[in-house]
Amino acid sequence: MILKNFDPARDFDAIKNWIDDERTHAMWSASRFAFPLEKENFTNTLSDMNSKSGDIPFLVVTDDGEAAGFFCYAFNEETKEGMLKFIVVNPAFRGKGVAGELLKLASEYAFEHGAEMVHLNVFTENVRAKKCYLKAGFTERNTTENAFQYKDEYWGRCNMTLRK
Secondary structure: OEEEEOOHHHHHHHHOOOOOOHHHHHHHHOOOOOOOOOHHHHHHHHHHHHHHHOOEEEEEEOOOOOEEEEEEEEEEOOOOEEEEEEEEEOHHHOOOOHHHHHHHHHHHHHHHOOOOEEEEEEEOOOHHHHHHHHHOOOEEEEEEEEEEEEOOEEEEEEEEEEEO
8 A cells, every 4th residue: 555645636536435424424524524525625624724734635545546545644843743634444445454554654654754753633432443543553642521512412532642
């Protein structure tokens, strides 16, 4: 698997249907993107995040060129921390180790580009994702209870880290 810079014009159609229910979408994006995913909104939001915090969107592709995963990465020069955001795996590849490979590639990229630590946030209700991050070597740094409201639910947000 390899990392490629995500190009909405070229790659949006490959990922647009990976999340097909509103609750999972909110869990993935903290409702930062419209549901269902729309190209213009997604592109504009990514562009805005790039302008504000330098977020770079990536696509993880198989050796055959098939889109297998997506994430965004931002680097804080002051703290030397890289942050992974909006991690999602193509449903056709779930349960096959792709998420672990995505996290490995993303972390290697971060460390090669100056990060001393990589962190990410996951909602405490997203048990499957949290378990995946723990398996990849991330540890809990802190948890904020009731950090996000989705309809009548309140979700905690767990910040997890991986050191170089």
